[in-house]
Amino acid sequence: MNGFAEWVRRATDPASASGKPEALDGVRVLEYCPGHFGGMVAASILGEFGADVVKVEPPGGDPLRRVAPEGVEIAGTGLPFLSEARNRRYVTLSLGEPAGREAFRRLALASDVVVTSEPPERMETAGVGYLSLRGDHPGLVYVCLSTYGVFGPDAGRPVKDSDILCQALSGGPYIVGEPEGEGPPMPHQSPTRLGNWHGWFVQGLWGAFGALAALHFRAETGKGQLVDLSGAEAVMMFADYNITWMHTGGKARERVGNFDPAVFPYTYIRCRDGFTFMAAYNDEAFESLMQIIGRPELVRDPRFSTPRSRVRLENERALLSILEEWSGNLTADEILRAVEENTSRKSGPAAAVVTGRVNRPLETVGEAHWIERGCFLRSKDPVYGELLLAAPPWKMSGTPARWKSGCRPPGADNRDVFLRTLGMTEEELRTLETSRTDG
Amino acid sequence: MRGFREFAEEALAPSTVPGKPEALAGIRVLEVATRIFGPATADYLAQFGAEVIKVELPYRGDLMRYVAPEGFFWKEVSPAFLSLNRNKLHVGLDLHPPEGKELFLRLASTSDVVVENLRAGTMDEWGVGYLQLRERNPRIVYAANSGFGQWGPYSAGRASYDATAQAVSGFSAITGFPDHPPMKAGFWVGDYTAALLSATAILAALAARRTTGEGQMIDLSQAEAMIRTLDWTWPYAGITGKDRARAGNVDPSFPPSGIYRCRDGFVAVSVRDEEEKSRLAHALGATPPDGAGTVTPGRVAAFCASATRDEVVRTAEREGFSAAPVRGGRDHYHDPHLRARGTVWTVQDPLYGPVDEYGPAPKLSGSPGRIKWCAKPVGWHNERVFGELLGLSPGEMEELSRKKVIGKWADAPGARPPAGGTSP
Numbered sequence: 043m044n045g046f047a048e049w050v051r052r053a054t055d056p057a058s059a060s061g062k063p064e065a066l067d068g069v070r071v072l073e074y075c076p077g078h079f080g081g082m083v084a085a086s087i088l089g090e091f092g093a094d095v096v097k098v099e100p101p102g103g104d105p106l107r108r109v110a111p112e113g114v115e116i117a118g119t120g121l122p123f124l125s126e127a128r129n130r131r132y133v134t135l136s137l138g139e140p141a142g143r144e145a146f147r148r149l150a151l152a153s154d155v156v157v158t159s160e161p162p163e164r165m166e167t168a169g170v171g172y173l174s175l176r177g178d179h180p181g182l183v184y185v186c187l188s189t190y191g192v193f194g195p196d197a198g199r200p201v202k203d204s205d206i207l208c209q210a211l212s213g214g215p216y217i218v219g220e221p222e223g224e225g226p227p228m229p230h231q232s233p234t235r236l237g238n239w240h241g242w243f244v245q246g247l248w249g250a251f252g253a254l255a256a257l258h259f260r261a262e263t264g265k266g267q268l269v270d271l272s273g274a275e276a277v278m279m280f281a282d283y284n285i286t287w288m289h290t291g292g293k294a295r296e297r298v299g300n301f302d303p304a305v306f307p308y309t310y311i312r313c314r315d316g317f318t319f320m321a322a323y324n325d326e327a328f329e330s331l332m333q334i335i336g337r338p339e340l341v342r343d344p345r346f347s348t349p350r351s352r353v354r355l356e357n358e359r360a361l362l363s364i365l366e367e368w369s370g371n372l373t374a375d376e377i378l379r380a381v382e383e384n385t386s387r388k389s390g391p392a393a394a395v396v397t398g399r400v401n402r403p404l405e406t407v408g409e410a411h412w413i414e415r416g417c418f419l420r421s422k423d424p425v426y427g428e429l430l431l432a433a434p435p436w437k438m439s440g441t442p443a444r445w446k447s448g449c450r451p452p453g454a455d456n457r458d459v460f461l462r463t464l465g466m467t468e469e470e471l472r473t474l475e476t477s478r479t480d481g
Numbered sequence: 482m483r484g485f486r487e488f489a490e491e492a493l494a495p496s497t498v499p500g501k502p503e504a505l506a507g508i509r510v511l512e513v514a515t516r517i518f519g520p521a522t523a524d525y526l527a528q529f530g531a532e533v534i535k536v537e538l539p540y541r542g543d544l545m546r547y548v549a550p551e552g553f554f555w556k557e558v559s560p561a562f563l564s565l566n567r568n569k570l571h572v573g574l575d576l577h578p579p580e581g582k583e584l585f586l587r588l589a590s591t592s593d594v595v596v597e598n599l600r601a602g603t604m605d606e607w608g609v610g611y612l613q614l615r616e617r618n619p620r621i622v623y624a625a626n627s628g629f630g631q632w633g634p635y636s637a638g639r640a641s642y643d644a645t646a647q648a649v650s651g652f653s654a655i656t657g658f659p660d661h662p663p664m665k666a667g668f669w670v671g672d673y674t675a676a677l678l679s680a681t682a683i684l685a686a687l688a689a690r691r692t693t694g695e696g697q698m699i700d701l702s703q704a705e706a707m708i709r710t711l712d713w714t715w716p717y718a719g720i721t722g723k724d725r726a727r728a729g730n731v732d733p734s735f736p737p738s739g740i741y742r743c744r745d746g747f748v749a750v751s752v753r754d755e756e757e758k759s760r761l762a763h764a765l766g767a768t769p770p771d772g773a774g775t776v777t778p779g780r781v782a783a784f785c786a787s788a789t790r791d792e793v794v795r796t797a798e799r800e801g802f803s804a805a806p807v808r809g810g811r812d813h814y815h816d817p818h819l820r821a822r823g824t825v826w827t828v829q830d831p832l833y834g835p836v837d838e839y840g841p842a843p844k845l846s847g848s849p850g851r852i853k854w855c856a857k858p859v860g861w862h863n864e865r866v867f868g869e870l871l872g873l874s875p876g877e878m879e880e881l882s883r884k885k886v887i888g889k890w891a892d893a894p895g896a897r898p899p900a901g902g903t904s905p
Binding site: 044046047048049050051053054063064065066067069077079087091105109110111112114116120121122124125126162163166171172173189190191192193194195196197198199200201202204205206207209210211212213214215216217218219220227229230232233234235236237238239240243244247248249250251252254255256257258259261262263265266267268269270271272274275276278279280281282283284285286287288289290291293294295296297298299300302303304305308309310312317318319321323324348349350353354382385386391393394395396397398399400401402403404405406407409410411412414415417418420428429430431432433434435436437438439440441443 | 484485486488489490492493494502504505506507525529544547548549550551552553555556559560561563564601602605606610612625628629630631632633634635636637638639640641642644645646647648649650651652653654655656657658661662663664665666667668669670673674677678679680681682684685686687688689691692693695696697698699700701702704705706708709710711712713714715716717718719720721722723724725727728729730732733734735738739740742747748749750751753754757797798801803804805806807808809810811812813814817818819821822824825836837838839842843844845846847848850
């Protein structure tokens with residue numbers, strides 16, 4: 043490792059994060075997002091940077107706790123909730139009860155950011171919407187997460203926001219998946235959902251970004267504001283050049299499987315032990331790749347000689363077969379070594395031959411690189427046991443993001459939050475905790 | 482009291498945006514990046530008012546300029562380059578010669594943020610990395626975006642694109658259908674997702690700087706960014722010792738929620754809880770006691786196959802479950818909802834005329850984001866940045882141009898201005 047890499051390692055290794063200051067120290071975030079993963083992500087991101095996150099669950103717990111793919115759950119909580127339950131305190135109250143509404147209001151007034159996925163009308167009726175709070179707390183940043191956003195012709199559509207709705211509307215799945223063939227369409231020849239909750243994740247991430255932009259503005263002006271975030275639009279920002287291509291060329295992206303209409307080669311190729319990614323789309327890189335596979339003459343083949351000819355779909359198909367004739371007898375690691383051997387002697391555009399094995403999750407977990415970089419962690423808890431989790435992804439030298447605590451049962455922090463943070467009396471807390479109407 | 486919706490329509494209306502302040506006004510960002518990961522990071526900051534100076538190598542510039550769908554350029558610019566580079570100042574500056582380094586260091590000493598996505602350690606080798614910049618400007622926030630991070634066994638020399646991150650993270654292994662190969666997302670999700678994580682960390686670091694007075698280094702691997710997004714994949718692997726399977730178009734967390742084929746396209750059906758599930762069961766004609774138990778993906782598929790997208794959505798709205806059409810770029814372009822929200826945004830550009838772009842995702846009532854101008858040819862803002870900001874005289878700039886330290890566009894589609902548009 044060179045001197046610079048050594049320096050960055052010493053300065054940013056997550057193993058030495060604890061003890062360093064946190065970026066959002068002193069920022070309190072109130073999360074009220076029952077059944078909603080995007081809201082958890084927004085709060086988690088802010089929490090990883092050091093915000094004090096208080097998660098409000100309805101009595102009995104967030105319905106998202108009961109979501110358990112393949113039935114895997116621990117102490118009544120499924121893995122999706124556990125994967126994102128980090129760096130927060132867990133309180134319960136009912137917005138259906140006056141004591142619950144009053145406690146929520148006090149929490150909100152003592153917070154810098156509110157994140158909610160509940161319909162605005164419901165929050166306003168309970169006296170805890172943005173309009174109800176901003177008079178007493180003009181510095182409040184209030185983040186509303188929804189499918190369509192809170193204004194515009196479709197804002198009133200009655201949906202319960204979910205990952206699949208956000209993905210479907212975003213334009214993402216429309217350009218993921220295999221196109222239809224000659225015969226009747228097969229089930230897999232469909233717009234294809236991203237396998238994770240990417241819609242919800244990105245909705246939460248844009249929510250955190252919006253909150254931070256608003257906090258930056260508040261630091262300059264003292265003013266809070268409303269942040270409206272549509273999960274569909276969140277992913278839409280990632281759907282490449284949909285709008286500019288429509289505007290300039292009248293064309294829309296269509297799905298093309300693992301091909302790409304703008305760059306090629308840029309695809310997964312079959313190799314001896316699975317699949318690996320292979321890209322070399324600018325002319326210089328393409329020439330490098332043709333040397334690597336022992337077919338240097340193909341750079342003059344009219345099907346492949348320009349970026350424009352390479353992205354004709356029939357030429358992409360032809361080139362894929364040529365690449366797979368070469369890769370079929372090699373492992374992904376052998377392909378990586380062949381690429382590195384060639385490109386280490388080059389620089390700039392000629393070195394832009396890019397590869398990487400299509401890992402199954404357990405293969406990723408097994409690679410030393412991620413372990414060394416503290417990309418995964420194992421949390422231990424008397425209730426929820428040992429869990430393998432993704433760590434905060436950033437390595438930062440000054441105020442590193444960090445994982446500090448995991449899941450706790452619903453209401454586990456009621457005393458800490460209501461007595462110590464809000465200064466309630468024991469009697470007030472008793473009144474609050476006997477409000478048991480769900481909601 | 483006025484209703485919330487009425488308030489929101491007014492407070493968030495795109496027509497009110499030009500009269501409002503910008504959230505990140507006064508923040509200056511230097512971008513030394515190509516293609517998507519770095520440029521998108523800076524684009525997100527620029528949408529909210531940061532002044533982004535995009536540093537490109539004279540004369541070809543960012544290689545993304547030549548990524549053109551089906552080889553299509555419009556007014557000499559690729560639509561794929563436009564969407565990543567809004568509100569930026571474009572300068573052509575070569576960081577290899579000493580004069581180029583010195584100009585860059587001068588820019589950095591008056592900047593708040595640097596975003597780069599070169600191979601790990603390249604900027605340091607060139608003498609313009611974080612350690613050199615912080616000597617001049619300890620307040621600098623330096624975001625080093627890369628494939629595998631700045632350190633660790635895979636960091637040295639390995640290049641990465643979006644799909645490298647999709648591949649090595651495990652994302653593609655869980656996307657697609659069982660019995661079919663892993664699916665690469667057809668959009669560059671491994672770049673944008675990481676870019677947004679990078680931009681978010683930059684905002685956190687700027688918040689920290691208010692307290693500490695110091696900038697810092699942010700090392701972000703796009704593969705690690707994708708790993709962070711894979712929700713229950715990791716605890717599932719830890720507990721069961723198994724790989725999460727590709728589940729096709731049914732969400733295994735909320736079955737039978739998923740994407741289904743209709744007579745005229747595709748629709749997402751969504752049931753997030755038992756209430757929605759029983760409403761769906763009712764819509765499918767199931768009667769108690771079998772009720773919600775009969776709501777299988779097969780039943781939903783049969784129902785959708787016989788209906789149009791609109792019919793499914795209307796049924797959902799009437800019966801009390803959720804549904805939405807699967808939309809693509811053409812639908813977005815013509816969608817009055819997205820236009821009313823400024824999510825499809827018409828920018829009046831001095832060089833290109835009216836151009837439609839995606840507008841900002843988060844809608845802020847007080848300091849909203851906006852698209853002010855489009856991407857520009859290489860070096861388009863040289864005079865503004867080197868002349869007005871750094872105070873170089875026209876003679877000095879001419880001399881630097883002659884030495885190829887600074888420069889403008891190559892005479893090629895992707896880099897050059899449209900015919901007739903040759904001065905800023």
